[in-house]
Amino acid sequence: MRVLYDPEPRSTDEIFSPEELATFRSSHHVTEWxxxxxxxxxxxxxxxxxxxxxxxxxxxxxxALAPRLRAIFNVETNFLPNIDYEECFRRGIHVLTPAAVFAAPVAEMALGMALSLARNIHGEHAAFLTGEEKWLFEGNRQSELLAGSTVGIIGFGDLGRALYRLLAPFGCRVQVFDPWQPNGHLRRQGVEPVGFDALMSQNRFIFVMATITTDNAGMIDARALGLMQPGAMLLLMSRAAAADFGALTADAASGRIRVATDVFPVEPLPKDDPVRKVPNMLFSPHRAGALTWALREIGTRVLEDLDLISRGLPPIACRRAERETVARMRSMPVSSPNPS
Structure with a gap:
């Protein structure tokens, strides 16, 4: 097939192994920007x-310039509002993204950060470096177990499901809020569907795994945070726009809740941003999904679906844009050094 290849802001070395790049170029007529x-x-x-x-x-x-177009692969991995999706649907053009490659890495980081929040691993490590550590029980007065605890997951897409699989050995009660999935479907996955307010108020660990849409931007606001139990833990793992960051940091600073975040309203975060000094917060510089394995998996899944399309079969390795939901997506794109 004739492929127009312009992966920016991803680079070819990021998303293709040398072997798969050779397969890509030898199996298709590739024109590279x-x-x-x-x-x-x-x-x-x-x-x-x-x-x-x-x-x-x-x-x-x-x-209109592309009468032969059959599929668009966005290897940046977001469904961006820069495509005429209705025209693609009308013409039967698949719009695809391999975003699911980040699910397992993000879920593992979320689990690790949850354990650190619960046992203050990061805090006691920092204290140890300055000789201020607390030994034995004294260092565990605010600690609690994830095992057997109550967990709420906001968003049960790729990220939420990957996290749920990792939680299985901990024997947690898991509640889910996801208005895009019917309650019966969620129950069949083994989780308890609940409303947003119930999830915020009934769980010790709350994981925000939802993509940003026109419906949920800023949903973790002062009112929602006020529903959380004292000392409960909130982990922001998907997009910063899900939360009112001012309210989030204020509640963490007060000591009422504990917070971990892998995402920020502005990235990279300025060196002098006051959020860096907020206590009771665990920070990660948007690195949860940024693994070589995940990026190389992008290329793997693109090649799999290219093979299917070339044989007249529907793509299955990447997620397809859906008419009913894609217009609501509002995730920020990965920045590009050469915008057009």
Whole structure:
């Protein structure tokens, strides 16, 4: 198949192993963007393109230039609002993202951060370096077990399901809030569906794993945080826009709750940002999913679906955009050094 390849902000070395890159180039007629003017490049090559690997805008004008187009792979891994999805649906063009590759790495980091919050591993490590550690029971006065505890998961997509699998040995009661999934479906997964307020008030550990949509941006606000039990733990693992960061840091600073976050409203976080000094918070610089394995899995899944499409079969390794939900997606894109 004829592939127009423009993976920025990902790099080829990130998403393809040398062996899979060789397979990609030998199995398909690949035209690669090399830094030239994008408008002219796309105008020249879209008429023959069958597969597009790119996160660049594809409005009605560009789609009209691509009569043979069968699929768009966004290896940046978000469904961005820069595509005329309705036109793609009308024409039967698959819009795909291999975002699920980050589920297992994010879930593992979430579990690790939860254990650290519960037992203050990070805090006692820092205290040990300055000779201020507390030994034995004295260092565990605020500690509690994840095992047998109560866990709430906000969002039961790829991230939430991956986390749930890791929690199985801990014997937790797991509640889920996900308005995009019917209660019966959630029960069949083995979790208890609940409303948002019930989840916030009934659990010691709350994991925010939901993608950002027009419906849930800022849902973790002062009111929602006020529902949490004293000393309960909230882990923000998906996108910072899910939370009112001011309210979140204020509640952590007061000592009423414990917070861990892998994401921030501005990234990278400025060196002098006051959030760095907020107590009762565990920080990670948006690195939960950023593993070489996960990035290379992007290339693997793209190749799998390219093979299926070339044989007249539907793609299954990547997630397809759905008409009913894609217009609501509001995740921030990975920044690109050469926006077009």
């Amino acid at each position: 090399q830094g030239e003017d994008r408008t002219a490049f796309y105008a020249r090559h879209l008429p023959e393109t069958e597969i597009l690997v790119s996160q660049q805008p594809m409005g009605a004008d560009r789609l």
